[in-house]
Amino acid sequence: xxxxxxxxxxxxxxxxxxxxxxxxxxxxxxxxxxxxxxxxxxxxxxxxxxxxxxxxxxxxxxxxxxxxxxxxxxxxxxxxxxxxxxxxxxxxxxxxxxxxxxxxxxxxxxxxxxxxxxxxxxxxxxxxxxxxxxxxxxxxxxxxxxxxxxxxxxxxxxxxxxxxxxxxxxxxxxxxxxxxxxxxxxxxxxxxxxxxxxxxxxxxxxxxxxxxxxxxxxxxxxxxxxxxxxxxxxxxxxxxxxxxxxxxxxxxxxxxxxxxxxxxxxxxxxxxxxxxxxxxxxxxxxxxxxxxxxxxxxxxxxxxxxxxxxxxxx
Amino acid sequence: xxxxxxxxxxxxxxxxxxxxxxxxxxxxxxxxxxxxxxxxxxxxxxxxxxxxxxxxxxxxxxxxxxxxxxxxxxxxxxxxxxxxxxxxxxxxxxxxxxxxxxxxxxxxxxxxxxxxxxxxxxxxxxxxxxxxxxxxxxxxxxxxxxxxxxxxxxxxxxxxxxxxxxxxxxxxxxxxxxxxxxxxxxxxxxxxxxxxxxxxxxxxxxxxxxxxxxxxxxxxxxxxxxxxxxxxxxxxxxxxxxxxxxxxxxxxxxxxx
Numbered sequence: 060x061x062x063x064x065x066x067x068x069x070x071x072x073x074x075x076x077x078x079x080x081x082x083x084x085x086x087x088x089x090x091x092x093x094x095x096x097x098x099x100x101x102x103x104x105x106x107x108x109x110x111x112x113x114x115x116x117x118x119x120x121x122x123x124x125x126x127x128x129x130x131x132x133x134x135x136x137x138x139x140x141x142x143x144x145x146x147x148x149x150x151x152x153x154x155x156x157x158x159x160x161x162x163x164x165x166x167x168x169x170x171x172x173x174x175x176x177x178x179x180x181x182x183x184x185x186x187x188x189x190x191x192x193x194x195x196x197x198x199x200x201x202x203x204x205x206x207x208x209x210x211x212x213x214x215x216x217x218x219x220x221x222x223x224x225x226x227x228x229x230x231x232x233x234x235x236x237x238x239x240x241x242x243x244x245x246x247x248x249x250x251x252x253x254x255x256x257x258x259x260x261x262x263x264x265x266x267x268x269x270x271x272x273x274x275x276x277x278x279x280x281x282x283x284x285x286x287x288x289x290x291x292x293x294x295x296x297x298x299x300x301x302x303x304x305x306x307x308x309x310x311x312x313x314x315x316x317x318x319x320x321x322x323x324x325x326x327x328x329x330x331x332x333x334x335x336x337x338x339x340x341x342x343x344x345x346x347x348x349x350x351x352x353x354x355x356x357x358x359x360x361x362x363x364x365x366x367x368x369x370x371x372x373x
Numbered sequence: 374x375x376x377x378x379x380x381x382x383x384x385x386x387x388x389x390x391x392x393x394x395x396x397x398x399x400x401x402x403x404x405x406x407x408x409x410x411x412x413x414x415x416x417x418x419x420x421x422x423x424x425x426x427x428x429x430x431x432x433x434x435x436x437x438x439x440x441x442x443x444x445x446x447x448x449x450x451x452x453x454x455x456x457x458x459x460x461x462x463x464x465x466x467x468x469x470x471x472x473x474x475x476x477x478x479x480x481x482x483x484x485x486x487x488x489x490x491x492x493x494x495x496x497x498x499x500x501x502x503x504x505x506x507x508x509x510x511x512x513x514x515x516x517x518x519x520x521x522x523x524x525x526x527x528x529x530x531x532x533x534x535x536x537x538x539x540x541x542x543x544x545x546x547x548x549x550x551x552x553x554x555x556x557x558x559x560x561x562x563x564x565x566x567x568x569x570x571x572x573x574x575x576x577x578x579x580x581x582x583x584x585x586x587x588x589x590x591x592x593x594x595x596x597x598x599x600x601x602x603x604x605x606x607x608x609x610x611x612x613x614x615x616x617x618x619x620x621x622x623x624x625x626x627x628x629x630x
Contacts, residue, residue: 105630108630111471112470112471112629113467113470113471113629113630114629114630115625115629115630132473133374133473133475134473136471136472136473137374137473139471141471143467145464146464147463147464147465147467147468148463148465148468149459149460149463149465150463151396152389156389156392157468160385160389160468161468161472163381163382163384163385163386164382164386164468164469164472164474165382165472165473165474166374166375166377166378166379166381166382166473167381169381169385
């Protein structure tokens with residue numbers, strides 16, 4: 060099957076010195092919901108910039124549904140919709156005009172572009188604001204406007220660079236639902252995000268990029284299997300007089316009604332609960348201390364940076 | 374992108390540009406109308422009547438073609454510089470850069486937008502001038518072709534200025550320090566016959582002189598320059614600037630990282 064996105068040996072050097080991408084290769088399959096993760100300055104936005112031609116690559120090949128972006132520029136772009144990190148529309152234009160115009164730039168006749176603009180503005184809850192100049196919209200509305208604009212030509216590949224940055228939880232959840240809906244309808248989605256919970260909830264596959272290299276490219280499920288230990292927080296119904304102690308488990312008292320337990324891969328939760336019950340503890344809730352993916356991500360990036368530092372020292 | 378889709382993209386961009394300058398007509402269409410009306414009153418009527426004839430015509434008839442041309446070229450130029458630089462500044466130019474719209478359509482779209490404003494102002498100024506004097510038409514063909522070519526040339530020049538500009542100051546330097554002096558010394562208010570031979574030679578280095586005089590020829594049938602040569606020269610300049618601007622777009626000069 061032809062990949063939705065195929066990147067081979069992609070390099071980007073800014074000026075003469077800064078190597079933002081060091082020859083990354085990546086494939087995203089059609090219909091996938093793919094996360095591109097990495098710390099600030101890792102090369103995520105550069106990669107996206109190259110795919111949608113806002114950044115000139117130094118070397119390598121980019122193909123979108125088998126179409127080379129160098130040799131078949133227009134055809135390749137017809138398949139891509141992009142939602143950038145920063146607001147990049149004219150603040151003085153009206154919402155409907157911004158979306159309709161974008162349709163025109165993809166060759167959609169005015170009538171079709173207006174119909175599509177209405178469809179996506181309604182779906183994203185912006186139809187009532189169609190005659191409002193963009194500068195009058197709230198931050199969340201501006202983000203949704205960029206999504207509607209990216210979808211007006213109904214691309215097969217949608218790329219979102221930090222789409223929910225600065226968006227409140229309720230709106231973020233509704234945007235997740237919307238993205239899952241269009242992904243289920245067949246649109247391949249590539250997402251960069253700082254909210255690892257977002258990647259874990261939405262995405263099936265992930266690439267972690269750091270210092271211009273892809274340090275991991277796998278499914279979220281496989282990635283989470285690499286998690287060697289997790290820390291859970293337990294809340295009790297009554298006050299705790301001392302730190303609960305269970306052989307083989309590291310525990311720590313947090314306050315008078317809660318404590319945390321470090322559980323290593325393969326350790327039984329049943330045995331833990333039995334031991335806690337035997338001590339007369341009534342557990343009323345339990346949760347992960349930190350997002351699981353976040354822990355892994357931090358560990359991987361830290362390892363990669365250590366390796367990088369050693370390389371520099373040598 | 375097939376030709377029909379390219380046509381849609383071009384008409385979308387041109388409509389957007391026209392909507393932009395008509396939305397802010399108080400900033401774009403009204404000021405040149407007021408300025409030119411003042412020129413007509415002061416230079417045409419009050420001072421002009423004391424000057425008498427120039428080039429065989431009343432002074433106001435002599436200056437009107439130059440003033441119309443001045444309005445056309447400055448407005449074509451400033452429309453593209455301000456629109457394209459604002460799009461760069463607000464990053465809304467990325468809407469076009471990520472789309473499949475070919476570079477030549479982007480360039481044409483902005484230039485046609487600039488020309489539309491230049492020509493709209495030209496028409497407004499012409500209508501205003503008719504309150505002060507009569508304008509004979511010596512050659513419609515020359516009038517239309519020289520105005521169109523001049524508007525195109527200055528729209529292209531404005532585009533190149535906007536591509537290179539990093540700040541709002543950068544888009545006002547050329548109009549203030551280059552365009553205005555060249556326009557005032559470009560035979561708008563006087564015939565170069567009034568100058569000494571040396572200064573006539575210097576004046577002939579000014580490209581605006583050729584545009585103003587060719588336009589004046591189209592209206593009044595008098596010119597200080599060779600009209601055919603001026604039109605050919607203008608076509609060459611338009612082609613050169615078009616390919617320079619296209620090259621800048623293709624290379625993403627100050628547009629793509």
